[in-house]
Structure formats: structure tokens, C-alpha cells
Amino acid sequence: MFIERQADCWKCGRGINVYTWPGHEMWANTCPGEGRPATVRLMHSGTAEGEYWANSCSYCGAIQGDWFLYMEPDGAFFGMEGEAEESSQGIL
Numbered sequence: 001m002f003i004e005r006q007a008d009c010w011k012c013g014r015g016i017n018v019y020t021w022p023g024h025e026m027w028a029n030t031c032p033g034e035g036r037p038a039t040v041r042l043m044h045s046g047t048a049e050g051e052y053w054a055n056s057c058s059y060c061g062a063i064q065g066d067w068f069l070y071m072e073p074d075g076a077f078f079g080m081e082g083e084a085e086e087s088s089q090g091i092l
């Protein structure tokens, strides 16, 4: 199960689809599972100092870093980190 959002590649500027999934953790190197989009790949990141499952641009292949997608106010998934986890615990 993947959630799709629109984003602009920071490198080539083209509109692309980016994806997140329930239970996603920042810079996680655990495989997101079967049926993942081809642009979600295990990629090397200098920011994370290692490899993690990240979105990539379907045009130029540039990594769309978790920090940008989740932590920047302009990011496609800003505020969504851990959301699936919280909802499963129930909020009164």
C-alpha cells in the first residue's frame, strides 16, 4: 500500500510522483514491500550516511531525500511521518 503525491524534482524541476507507505521511517533501510513503485529504490545518501529506501526522479534519477519530503514545509509528505502509527494507537 503506497500513498502517492506530486512533487517537483529538486534537480531537473520536472513534476514527478513520490510515494510513502504506512510504517515509513526516516532513512529506513527496511524494504517497503512488494508492489513498490519502480522509483522507490535503495539509494545511497550522504545526508543519511548510508543507504535507505528513497524516492527517485523518474527522469533524471536524482534522490528525493526524506528530509526534503517529510521535514520541509514544501515537502510532499510534510507532517506525515509516523501518521499511520499514531492512528493505529487511537487518539482520544
Ligand SMILES: [Zn+2]
Binding pocket: 009, 010, 011, 012, 013, 014, 057, 058, 059, 060, 061, 062
Ligand atoms: Zn529529476
